[in-house]
Structure formats: structure tokens, C-alpha cells
Amino acid sequence: MHSLLVIEPAGTENPAEARSSGSPDSILSSCGYVVGTAASPEQAAPLIGDADAFILNLPVTDISSWRALLVRHKVAPVLWWCTPLTSTLSVSACGDDIMVDGILSPAMKSPEIHWMLHFSSRQCFERKQWLKEREQLLSRIEERKWIDMAKGILSQAKKISESEAYDLLRKQAMNERKRIVDVATSIVKVYQMLQDQT
Structure with a gap:
């Protein structure tokens, strides 16, 4: 510093x-x-x-x-x-x-100032890392929410278990070369749009 x-x-x-x-x-x-x-x-x-x-x-x-x-x-x-x-x-x-x-x-005194500046630098970058990790966790939670909603929709519509619905989501994601969360989001949005129209 x-x-x-x-x-x-x-x-x-x-x-x-x-x-x-x-x-x-x-x-x-x-x-x-x-x-x-x-x-x-x-x-x-x-x-x-x-x-x-x-x-x-x-x-x-x-x-x-x-x-x-x-x-x-x-x-x-x-x-x-x-x-x-x-x-x-x-x-x-x-x-x-x-x-x-x-x-x-x-x-x-000068040594105390040096020490505090180095300590604060460490604190700052640890907080930056923590905030980044927090953001990633919140993103994963949001993705999990979409996947769970899509599993519920698929299991209800196709009369299958949630684990079978997850397998179906995973297979569809692989076929379309997309992330599971993207396929799940599409399913939920289409379902919500159909619900709004009825």
C-alpha cells in the first residue's frame, strides 16, 4: 500500500x-x-x-x-x-x-498506522470475496427455485414423480444444449402464460 x-x-x-x-x-x-x-x-x-x-x-x-x-x-x-x-x-x-x-x-504512531492500513486492506478484500460468494449463493438459490417450480409443473402435468421430472428436465437441457435452469425457466414462464390466459 x-x-x-x-x-x-x-x-x-x-x-x-x-x-x-x-x-x-x-x-x-x-x-x-x-x-x-x-x-x-x-x-x-x-x-x-x-x-x-x-x-x-x-x-x-x-x-x-x-x-x-x-x-x-x-x-x-x-x-x-x-x-x-x-x-x-x-x-x-x-x-x-x-x-x-x-x-x-x-x-x-507510524507502525500502528502501517499495521492498520494493511489490516484494513485484508478486511476489504475478504469482504469483497464474501460478497461475491454471497451473490453466487443467491443466484444458485434462485436457480433452484425455478427448477423446483418446473419439476412441480412437470410432475403434475405428466403424472410422474419429482425425480422423474428432474431427469426429464436434465435430458431436455442436454438435448437443447442449455442449462437446466434455462429449460426450467422456459417451462415455468410458458405455464404461467397459459394460466393467465385461462
Whole structure:
């Protein structure tokens, strides 16, 4: 991890914090990272592609909207820069569904920052893998639903068992060189269309 994009809307930086070099860009730069900053989606857009992680120096209530905007363009870890200014609403926002891969603060030392960035990277890509697997499972469940409906229709129409109906579906799929779910979907849709007409 080398390049970071800090999101810090204009006017939110604490002048005293900036003077004491407590701003995220100065702290992260001193740890050896290349840091870009943006105050708006327009400023962030050209910097997203090069960023290895996104650091949100924002109130908790703004995290979800910025996170959605950033990960729509690139999957990368999103970390919250927690300071007294950004955490003032944290208690009231605890119930919100806020997803971050890690939390950084100005009090962290360089090794802690490095560790948290690597930890958040792992969290991000594990979540990406989990979401992909979840999507595949939901797809399989949906396919199974179509197949079960088609088996029910065939067993009722042909007066055969569901296992025989499945064998019939499988044989038809092989003959047509299609997936079983595609044949099942066709059967269910034709059946529903015929039912609507009667």
C-alpha cells in the first residue's frame, strides 16, 4: 500500500490541528505514503484510480455516502480518520449501518498506522470475496427455485414423480444444449402464460 486519498471537505479542518501537523495528509505523508486530498466528488474523481486506500476525515454521518461514491469507482479499503471533530456525532450514529475497514487517529504512531492500513486492506478484500460468494449463493438459490417450480409443473402435468421430472428436465437441457435452469425457466414462464390466459 503506497498511495492514499484523504477526503476532507473544505472548511472542516481544524486550524489548530493543521498548525500542529495533526492533519491526516501531514501525518500519513510523514509515514512514507503518497497522499492526495479531495474536498468534493469532482476533486476526488481523478485521484481515485491511483489510491490504494481511502481515508475519510469526516463526521460519522457523512461516511456512508462518501464510501458508496468511492467504492463505486474502485474497490479499496475505506478507513475513518477519528478525531474529536469527526466523532462528535458517533454516539447518535451508532445505530447507522456504517461500513469501514479500519479506523485511524492522529494519536497513532507510524507502525500502528502501517499495521492498520494493511489490516484494513485484508478486511476489504475478504469482504469483497464474501460478497461475491454471497451473490453466487443467491443466484444458485434462485436457480433452484425455478427448477423446483418446473419439476412441480412437470410432475403434475405428466403424472410422474419429482425425480422423474428432474431427469426429464436434465435430458431436455442436454438435448437443447442449455442449462437446466434455462429449460426450467422456459417451462415455468410458458405455464404461467397459459394460466393467465385461462
